[in-house]
Amino acid sequence: GVPNEYQGIRPLYLVITNDKGVPVGGSDIQAKSTVNGQVMELLAVKAKDVNITANQRLSFTHDLEDRLRPGFYRVSVYTDIGLLGAASFRLQ
Numbered sequence: 001g002v003p004n005e006y007q008g009i010r011p012l013y014l015v016i017t018n019d020k021g022v023p024v025g026g027s028d029i030q031a032k033s034t035v036n037g038q039v040m041e042l043l044a045v046k047a048k049d050v051n052i053t054a055n056q057r058l059s060f061t062h063d064l065e066d067r068l069r070p071g072f073y074r075v076s077v078y079t080d081i082g083l084l085g086a087a088s089f090r091l092q
Contacts, residue, residue, distance in 0.1 A: 002054050010052050010079045013044035014060045019072040026065040033078040042078055058084070 013031050016024045027043040034040070046062045058077065068091055076086040 002052055006081060007052050007054065009049055010081070012048055012050050012058065012060075012084070013042050013078045014046040014062060015042055015044050015076045015078060017074050017076075019074075024064065024068060024073070031078070031080075033080055033082060035078075035082050040078075044078075052079070
């Protein structure tokens with residue numbers, strides 16, 4: 001249920017960080033997003049423009065430049081107007 005005012009063509013940014021919030025290697029796309037009224041500087045590994053509609057699923061695929069070390073990571077998807085979603089995972 002995306003409100004009408006947020007629908008339309010929007011840039012999406014895929015951000016991957018380690019457990020300390022440090023972006024992984026290859027995070028070289030600089031962007032800004034407004035989250036809870038605060039402007040956030042982003043370093044993304046991928047960006048694309050998507051036509052956001054009332055109901056939809058989004059997907060990203062990205063080949064990392066380097067292998068990730070074992071540990072905890074967070075993948076977040078932002079648009080220029082906020083965080084769309086995030087997930088955490090652990091590599092052993």
